Amino acid sequence: MYGRKVKLRFFYILLILTTLVLTIFLILKSLEQNVIYFQSPSEIKNISEIDNKKLRVGGMVKKDSILINSEEINFIITDLKNEINVIYSGVVPNLFEEGKGVVAEGYLKDRNFFMAIKILAKHDENYMPPEVKAALEEK
């Protein structure tokens, strides 16, 4: 009934559609697993359950809270309402300072302790990560 050309074209369109659907499904699936949410210390206080998903916590490094020894660095992130203790062994950016904005990436141990695996670098003294700015403005 249909010519060879029409059949071929139909086949192509079907092929392209399936590929597209599969691709989109794959991307979305992978997106779901690899998204890292950003939270402020106050949001963490209100978290219902603690799972082992990767998180980012942002706020200000509390004054006089940095403690350092040869293995790790401890400090407190505050959004001026709530605070959270951070335990970290790794590289700190040069602009990591008390009273300045910071973003830590890692896992929650409980509502008060955060095991960081990465501290994000800022490039500019005036620059504040947008997340931190939002967290600080909310108070």
Place this chain on the structure above:
Amino acid sequence: MASLIGFYSLVFGICSSVAIIIFSIQNFRNPKKLNEKILILTFLQFFLVTISFLGLIISFVNSDFSNETVFNHSHTTKPLFYKISGSWGNHEGSLLLWLLVLTLFIFLFILKSGKQPTQYRILTLLFQEIIIIGFFIFLLKTSSPFNYIYPIPEEGLGLNPILQDPSLAIHPPILYFGYVGTSIIFSSSLSAMVVNYISKEWAKHIKVWVLISWIFLTLGILLGSIWAYYELGWGGFWFWDPVENVSLMPWFALTTLIHCILVLEKRLELTSWVIILSITTFTLSMSGTFLVRSGILNSVHTFANDPERGLFILIFLFTLIFLSLFVFFFFHKKETNNKSSFFLVSKETSIILNNWFMMYFLSVVLVGTTYPIFLDVISSDKISIGPPFYHKLIIPFLIPFLLAMTIGPRLKWIKSDLSDKFILIIFFIISLLLSLYIVKTLKIDFLINSILISFVFYLFFITLRDFFNKKYNNLSQNIAHFGFSLFLLSIIFNNILSSEVITNLKVGDTFKSEKLKIYFENITQKNEKNFESFVGEFVVENSQGDVFIMKPELRIYNQPNIATSEAYIRTSLFSDKFMTMNLVQNQEYFNVRYQIKPLMIWIWISVLMITLGGLMSIIKKNEN
């Protein structure tokens, strides 16, 4: 004074662009007159923008702080080299540079395209002038580099220290050559469509521009990557940071374009695809600028958060997209000689297959980069997407991609058979065994690694063999593909074999582990012109008993007052030893990171090799 001249030549520049448009429309049907005058006019336009740019550089060199841009981004104690490079290390100056490259490229285009039909040339010029005038208005209205401030400040605010670096000084111009080159491709394909000039000759002529843009874009990305490696002190070369992705997306599109323009040149097929890709490439370059400049993506590149600027670029971008879609739907003619003579095993099929994969990689990066922005707008959830997302979605699909890359170049156009089947199989077995051996000795994750590594080796061996085989003498393609296999091999082994130690040390402390001993010997202070330098001296002893000294540096700049770490890198052919030292506020401990990065130098070399492939393709064309 210099700023004044700069400003007025910018104003005259926009007048000359308007003059070009009026002149070319008036004389559109009078090719003789056009041919005589148009070159002079485009040169005048380029000349005026050059004067303006020089005006800005002179203001920077003289530290003329009555100029707002100079005040915001310069300082008297800055070395001369960074005073000059500082003129494009900011929002206003970099846009002026973009405009300068735009006018230079259209001048070169008019100069070099004398043999092409006049109407096609003029129409390309007209499309290009729309972009140029857009940038003129953008500069003059929202981001003039020549604003006055009064009273005149004594001292400037200084340039962000991490930008005071030789490779970052030349990174923007190189990258812009790539970005702006795509605008020529865009205008040219639109106008070729309007005057119905999409042909083998057109493909041949525009291919040079595609290659040039591609070479500069590749080099620009490479420079940025090298800089991030030694200056940011994270010890990696690619972080899937949004600003990096934004330059990678046009690169994917451009690489795809290079391949399918070959099909157009040889077979006059895929015309719509070539046009769509030209439009996509330029749109991606423009949206890259938009995302980076508007302040939506926060990074080193974000100079100012001015909503008006973002809005302007957004409107401009949409105007161009609508214009190009309009032209596409009204003027695009279906291919007349479409006999659909594609056979399953042919060069075309393998190129199309790779095009599809490239588009897939592009969409992965696009989704990963823009999804957080959309989510923020829709739900105000703040998220970020980490490297695992990209790795998971890209690495498995590299395998069929590599296979097509290995076999494709050996096939002929239209219809082909695989020759040398025996050799192909032998090489595949060798690669498979080699990769199994490596995976086994290194005790790494079996499945994906062994398959991926064997396919990379396969490409590596086959390209290496074809290099010595007269039958497949496409040297440029061969070198580029070989470079790509080398690139993947270096990345894979770099990833698998890297090791690092992070510790906090005081002067006199020693870090000890089974494999390594690091002794912090002393620290010396030195005063430089615009920074204080602290150089640490570390004695490192590895398990083989080698002892060597590493001297990472910490700089505290005076204006602005920022500390940066300068990594100390000992490079060899096999691996880089990399050390950075960071300051932790008010503490006597220093945060020390020591890394061994195998095959690091081969990542850079292989990218250069890929670029060389492009360069050779241009040279070969000129010889013909």
